[in-house]
Amino acid sequence: MTIRKRIAHRSRGATGKRRSSSKTSKTDWARPMRDEDIAITAEHPEPDLQYVVKVIRRGGLKPSPPKASVSLRIDRDVLDGFKAKGPGYQTRINTILRAFRDASDLGVRPRLSGMQASC
Numbered sequence: 302m303t304i305r306k307r308i309a310h311r312s313r314g315a316t317g318k319r320r321s322s323s324k325t326s327k328t329d330w331a332r333p334m335r336d337e338d339i340a341i342t343a344e345h346p347e348p349d350l351q352y353v354v355k356v357i358r359r360g361g362l363k364p365s366p367p368k369a370s371v372s373l374r375i376d377r378d379v380l381d382g383f384k385a386k387g388p389g390y391q392t393r394i395n396t397i398l399r400a401f402r403d404a405s406d407l408g409v410r411p412r413l414s415g416m417q418a419s420c
Contacts, residue, residue: 368395
């Protein structure tokens with residue numbers, strides 16, 4: 302057995318995992334963390350308020366089903382109207398299409414200007 306293998310063999314426990322070099326934890330789990338204990342850095346910036354609100358809103362909701370990438374032709378004025386409301390226009394379009402589908406499943410016939418509802 303080579304020196305390298307002997308050292309690796311000694312540093313691993315019976316499960317084959319590497320043992321910690323520290324015998325006891327130096328973390329005081331009973332002491333609550335204070336605001337001044339939190340270091341704001343470039344790697345760990347202060348959370349953005351919009352991100353926090355989004356997380357709170359999503360809490361308790363079912364995970365979104367996976368999305369499919371499609372190519373869809375939409376009138377320019379319709380697309381511009383969605384984009385004018387800011388980021389998330391694709392999500393808004395998806396929400397409206399889902400609501401239309403759900404209404405159609407319930408037997409509600411949405412009124413469409415110049416089109417027949419065929420869903």
